Amino acid sequence: xxxxxxxxxxxxxxxxxxxxxxxxxxxxxxxxxxxxxxxxxxxxxxxxxxxxxxxxxxxxxxxxxxxxxxxxxxxxxxxxxxxxxxxxxxxxxxxxxxxxxxxxxxxxxxxxxxxxxxxxxxxxxxxxxxxxxxxxxxxxxxxxxxxxxxxxxxxxxxxxxxxxxxxxxxxxxxxxxxxxxxxxxxxxxxxxxxxxxxxxxxxxxxxxxxxxxxxxxxxxxxxxxxxxxxxxxxxxxxxxxxxxxxxxxxxxxxxxxxxxxxxxxxxxxxxxxxxxxxxxxxxxxxxxxxxxxxxxxxxxxxxxxxxxxxxxxxxxxxxxxxxxxxxxxxxxxxxxxxxxxxxxxxxxxxxxxxxxxxxxxxxxxxxxxxxxxxxxxxxxxxxxxxxxxxxxxxxxxxxxxxxxxxxxxxxxxxxxxxxxxxxxxxxxxxxxxxxxxxxxxxxxxxxxxxxxxxxxxxxxxxxxxxxxxxxxxxxxxxxxxxxxxxxxxxxxxxxxxxxxxxxxxxxxxxxxxxxxxxxxxxxxxxxxxxxxxxxxxxxxxxxxxxxxxxxxxxxxxxxxxxx
DNA sequence: AGTTTCGGCGCC
DNA sequence: AAAGGGCGCCGAAACT
Numbered sequence: 001x002x003x004x005x006x007x008x009x010x011x012x013x014x015x016x017x018x019x020x021x022x023x024x025x026x027x028x029x030x031x032x033x034x035x036x037x038x039x040x041x042x043x044x045x046x047x048x049x050x051x052x053x054x055x056x057x058x059x060x061x062x063x064x065x066x067x068x069x070x071x072x073x074x075x076x077x078x079x080x081x082x083x084x085x086x087x088x089x090x091x092x093x094x095x096x097x098x099x100x101x102x103x104x105x106x107x108x109x110x111x112x113x114x115x116x117x118x119x120x121x122x123x124x125x126x127x128x129x130x131x132x133x134x135x136x137x138x139x140x141x142x143x144x145x146x147x148x149x150x151x152x153x154x155x156x157x158x159x160x161x162x163x164x165x166x167x168x169x170x171x172x173x174x175x176x177x178x179x180x181x182x183x184x185x186x187x188x189x190x191x192x193x194x195x196x197x198x199x200x201x202x203x204x205x206x207x208x209x210x211x212x213x214x215x216x217x218x219x220x221x222x223x224x225x226x227x228x229x230x231x232x233x234x235x236x237x238x239x240x241x242x243x244x245x246x247x248x249x250x251x252x253x254x255x256x257x258x259x260x261x262x263x264x265x266x267x268x269x270x271x272x273x274x275x276x277x278x279x280x281x282x283x284x285x286x287x288x289x290x291x292x293x294x295x296x297x298x299x300x301x302x303x304x305x306x307x308x309x310x311x312x313x314x315x316x317x318x319x320x321x322x323x324x325x326x327x328x329x330x331x332x333x334x335x336x337x338x339x340x341x342x343x344x345x346x347x348x349x350x351x352x353x354x355x356x357x358x359x360x361x362x363x364x365x366x367x368x369x370x371x372x373x374x375x376x377x378x379x380x381x382x383x384x385x386x387x388x389x390x391x392x393x394x395x396x397x398x399x400x401x402x403x404x405x406x407x408x409x410x411x412x413x414x415x416x417x418x419x420x421x422x423x424x425x426x427x428x429x430x431x432x433x434x435x436x437x438x439x440x441x442x443x444x445x446x447x448x449x450x451x452x453x454x455x456x457x458x459x460x461x462x463x464x465x466x467x468x469x470x471x472x473x474x475x476x477x478x479x480x481x482x483x484x485x486x487x488x489x490x491x492x493x494x495x496x497x498x499x500x501x502x503x504x505x506x507x508x509x510x511x512x513x514x515x516x517x518x519x520x521x522x523x524x525x526x527x528x529x530x531x532x533x534x535x536x537x538x539x540x541x542x543x544x545x546x547x548x549x550x551x552x553x554x555x556x557x558x559x560x561x562x563x
Numbered sequence: 564a565g566t567t568t569c570g571g572c573g574c575c
Numbered sequence: 576a577a578a579g580g581g582c583g584c585c586g587a588a589a590c591t
């Protein structure tokens with residue numbers, strides 16, 4: 001039996017299936033069967049299912065209790081391949097890919113659906129345009145050839161496979177949900193905000209703080225209205241450019257303390273308060289929708305619920321089931337370690353080859369001993385910092401780690417010049433990304449002329465335009481953040497496989513941090529599995545490298561206790 | 564009245 | 576002290 005099969009759900013609930021040969025070409029006839037889940041369940045030896053869209057197929061399989069080992073998502077691969085080919089923005093649907101292959105009119109992509117609180121049913125709605133399996137297989141075969149034509153075919157194949165794996169993880173996490181205690185959440189809210197008043201107005205503590213702010217100014221001020229706050233300070237003889245916290249905090253005025261406190265609590269109230277709880281938590285689980293590869297850098301996003309921005313204080317509500325634990329694992333200094341792996345800078349690889357604190361090591365070697373400064377300088381180099389403290393030490397960084405800094409500098413230059421920039425595995429940055437209006441215009445989005453700003457520097461020799469510099473910073477960060485995302489995809493894939501042999505379930509992922517929910521007696525095995533998965537991901541992603549990817553791990557009953 | 568943008572801030 | 580990367584979310588403000 002072939003280990004690779006393809007399937008395409010049909011309109012009537014049936015399914016088409018076909019065995020594939022090692023070359024990815026059909027190894028048998030397309031068969032028509034009555035039931036999607038049964039078609040997969042009855043073929044336990046299949047190690048990879050090829051399908052149009054994981055979002056279309058996998059939630060339905062999971063609902064029937066069927067999991068798959070691996071998959072290949074044709075439309076996701078199409079997106080990655082188009083990007084690699086410098087064809088960002090072309091329609092990415094399988095139907096569009098087929099039209100390009102056969103030479104017909106290319107249909108535009110269907111519009112994305114919007115997020116709705118708690119709308120589990122949306123996960124089961126058919127998305128996109130279905131294609132007969134015969135046609136899907138033609139697209140798939142062509143994609144195999146397009147992989148071969150990339151700069152590093154082995155890496156590109158790994159990338160599409162890894163992101164498909166990420167989509168399986170995301171679908172499984174969406175099904176599992178994040179263990180969430182509504183009672184604890186309500187306790188936290190009551191502690192911070194006080195009683196709620198009828199009518200949905202501000203809770204007690206916010207009303208009190210608003211009164212304190214008003215008293216300090218000697219007139220009624222709405223602290224949640226920036227314009228009102230600016231006006232109030234102006235009347236007090238203090239001019240401010242914005243009401244951002246750092247700016248407010250530098251002011252000497254009795255309104256500052258209650259105002260800053262108000263802004264902090266207001267944020268909790270509107271973004272993670274009682275109505276959030278009502279919308280997103282049901283049956284002891286917070287159910288956001290994770291989307292693998294939702295950003296150009298490959299980082300995930302979530303749709304609804306702000307799952308990647310859960311405030312620290314609210315994490316007390318993330319509580320394991322009785323007898324279960326949360327294994328919380330954070331990759332230590334992930335981005336500089338990734339920079340070491342991709343730049344192959346000898347000095348940085350040596351530092352990143354240890355599991356000990358990378359910023360402390362950098363500080364010991366390059367500076368006079370301040371870890372905070374070393375961290376600022378390293379992150380500043382990755383982010384393209386243009387001023388501030390980080391810049392002071394950039395020269396030292398450049399001397400000590402020349403290849404690493406040159407790597408991101410080269411990416412920045414490529415970005416400024418509009419050239420393609422890729423992650424280690426081959427995810428490609430759109431040439432105009434980070435350019436603001438330029439990017440919008442190139443994507444076909446009309447830009448109002450009133451906002452166009454003549455870019456006078458453009459004609460001054462030696463100066464890049466504002467937009468070009470923005471592209472440079474974007475590209476500089478892209479190669480590091482994106483390559484880190486490459487590694488985390490492989491990490492998740494490996495961890496998922498390890499968890500498949502246990503009761504443990506992956507429930508949360510946030511850039512460099514995973515949470516596994518498992519029975520207490522599995523916790524130590526999960527910790528070990530995470531470390532092994534990280535090491536395996538490093539080998540697979542970067543090949544032979546001395547760079548290590550250690551984790552800080554904690555086995556806790558409550559997420560807030562992990563730090 | 565409905566839709567889009569802005570300001571601010573949460574997370575990494 | 577406050578500049579540089581990526582996101583999502585909310586209400587208010589600004590728009591049509």
